Amino acid sequence: MVNIIVKLYLTLTMFRGILITKDGDELFGELTIDDMAHFEEKKIDDVEYIITPTFFNSHVHLGDSVAKDPEFMELEKLVGPYGFKFKVLGKASKKELVSSIKNSIDVALNSGTSALAEFREGGVDGVKLLKEADEKNVCVTFARPSSVDEAELTVEYNIDGFGMSSVRDHDLTFLEELRDFARKNRLMFAIHAGERDDGDVEGALALEPDLLIHMNNASIKNLKNAMDERIPIVTCLRSNAFFNLMNQKNYQILLDYERWLIGTDNVMISSPNMLSEMNFASYILKREKKIFQAATAGFDVFRYNHGITIFHTNGNLYRANSLRSVVRRANTNDILKIINKELIIE
Numbered sequence: 001m002v003n004i005i006v007k008l009y010l011t012l013t014m015f016r017g018i019l020i021t022k023d024g025d026e027l028f029g030e031l032t033i034d035d036m037a038h039f040e041e042k043k044i045d046d047v048e049y050i051i052t053p054t055f056f057n058s059h060v061h062l063g064d065s066v067a068k069d070p071e072f073m074e075l076e077k078l079v080g081p082y083g084f085k086f087k088v089l090g091k092a093s094k095k096e097l098v099s100s101i102k103n104s105i106d107v108a109l110n111s112g113t114s115a116l117a118e119f120r121e122g123g124v125d126g127v128k129l130l131k132e133a134d135e136k137n138v139c140v141t142f143a144r145p146s147s148v149d150e151a152e153l154t155v156e157y158n159i160d161g162f163g164m165s166s167v168r169d170h171d172l173t174f175l176e177e178l179r180d181f182a183r184k185n186r187l188m189f190a191i192h193a194g195e196r197d198d199g200d201v202e203g204a205l206a207l208e209p210d211l212l213i214h215m216n217n218a219s220i221k222n223l224k225n226a227m228d229e230r231i232p233i234v235t236c237l238r239s240n241a242f243f244n245l246m247n248q249k250n251y252q253i254l255l256d257y258e259r260w261l262i263g264t265d266n267v268m269i270s271s272p273n274m275l276s277e278m279n280f281a282s283y284i285l286k287r288e289k290k291i292f293q294a295a296t297a298g299f300d301v302f303r304y305n306h307g308i309t310i311f312h313t314n315g316n317l318y319r320a321n322s323l324r325s326v327v328r329r330a331n332t333n334d335i336l337k338i339i340n341k342e343l344i345i346e
Contacts, residue, residue: 015310017049020323022296022306024289037308037339047313047321050330054114054307054338055274056298059213059234059263062118062139063126065100066092067268075196075243079266081169089121094129101133104267111273111332112309114138117234117263117302119163119190119213123150127157140302142190148177160302161188161210166195167203179207194218195245205229211301213263215254216240216247223250232259232301235294237281239265246284255290261301262294278327288327312336 015031019039029041031051039051067088070078079085089097108116118139120126127143134141142163145151151162162182164170175191182189190211193204198219204212205226212233215223226233235254240246254260264270264277274295281291299306311317311334317325 015049015051016044017047017051017313018321019051020053020292020326022053022293022299024292024323026323031308031310049336050311050313050317050321050326052112052309052311052326053296053299054309055112055278055295056261056302056304056306057108057113057116057263057272057274057277058232058261058298058301059236059265060104060108060116060118060272061121061266061268062101062104062116062130062133062272063089063097063121064266064268065104066096070268072242075245078243078269081165085266085268086121097129098133101130102135104272105134105136105138108272108274109136109138109338110335111275112335112338113272113274114307114338115140115298115302115304116272117142117163117298120144124153124157127154127159131157140304142188145178147174148181151178151181155185155187159187161190163190163211163213165192166200167191167193167207168200172203175207179209182210194222195240195243198222201226214240216245216250218250220249220253223253227253227257227259230259232261232297233257234261234263236263236265236270236277237284238270238277241280241284242269248284251285255285255287259297259301260290260294261297262291273332275330275332279329279331282324282328288324291327292323308337308339309335310337310339 013033019027027041028044031039064085077083116139119142120130121144123145141159142161143154143159179189188210191204191209192213194201194217195214197217201218201222212231215233264272278291278295282288317334
C-alpha cells in the first residue's frame, strides 16, 4: 500500500484514477484533496482521471517569443550571434518583448509546466525584462553577460546561473573567468555544445559546466565523457528537427542516462508546451517512460518542488489509462486542474 501526501489548501475533492509518479511508476487509487492531498493506492473499477507531476521545461529561450515562426533556415543564420533572431530582438520594443514573454509563460503553465529554465540573452537588460514578465516567479534564470563586470551586475537580480551559447561565439578566457565567477557565487554554469557538430564539445567540457544543452551531434566519445562526469544534458527534439540536426545514435544513448532532461528551446520555432515536446519525442524515440522521466527530471537538477496536473478522460484521453497515453497524446484541453509549486510530497 502506497500513501502519498501533498500539502495543499483546497476544499475537499476526490479524483479516482491512475497516479503517475515522477519516476514513471503507475499507481491506481484515489486522490483526495482537502487541506492536504492524499493518494491512497486501491483497486478501482474505472480510470476517471490521470494524475501526474507538473513538468519542468529544462531549456527555453522566451525572449524570441516576439519573432514566432520564421522561415526554415540554417542554425547559424537563425540564432547565431548576428542571425535573424537578434536582428528582430534589436528592433522590438520593451513592451513587445515583455508581453510576448508573459504570453509564453502562460502557455507553458496552462499546459502543465510549473517551472522553466530560461536562457536570457541581453545581459542585465535581458534579465530585467524577464523579471518584469515573470510575475509568477516560475523561471530559473540563466543570464548571458558580455563581460565578468556585467555578470556581477546580473547577480543583483537574483539569477540562478549563466547560460552561454557555443564556445565558438565567445572568447575562451572570458568563459573561463565567468565559470570561475559562477563557482565563487554558487551559481550554475551552462553552455550549448554539440548541436551542429562535435567541434565545440571539447572546449565546452574543458569548462566543466554544470549543464550541457543539446549534445545531439557530439561524438560518442565526448557524449560518454560528459555522462561519465555526470553533467546533466538537455535535449530539444523539435528544435533539432527544425534545423535538420537529429541524431538517433546519441538520443538512444541519452535515453538511458539518469541525468537526461528535455526542453523546448526557442519559442520562435517551438511552443513552450512540454506536452507537445513529449508527443513529438514519443514518435522519434519510442520509449515513453524515459521521455516522461526526462520531462520531470529538472525538478531534481534545479532543486524545485513539482506540483500536480490532473487530466480528465472524457475526450482525447477517453479509454487511455497509462503513461504512454500522456506522453503520446495528452494536450492542454485534457487538463482539468493544475496545482502549482510549493507542494511537498511526504
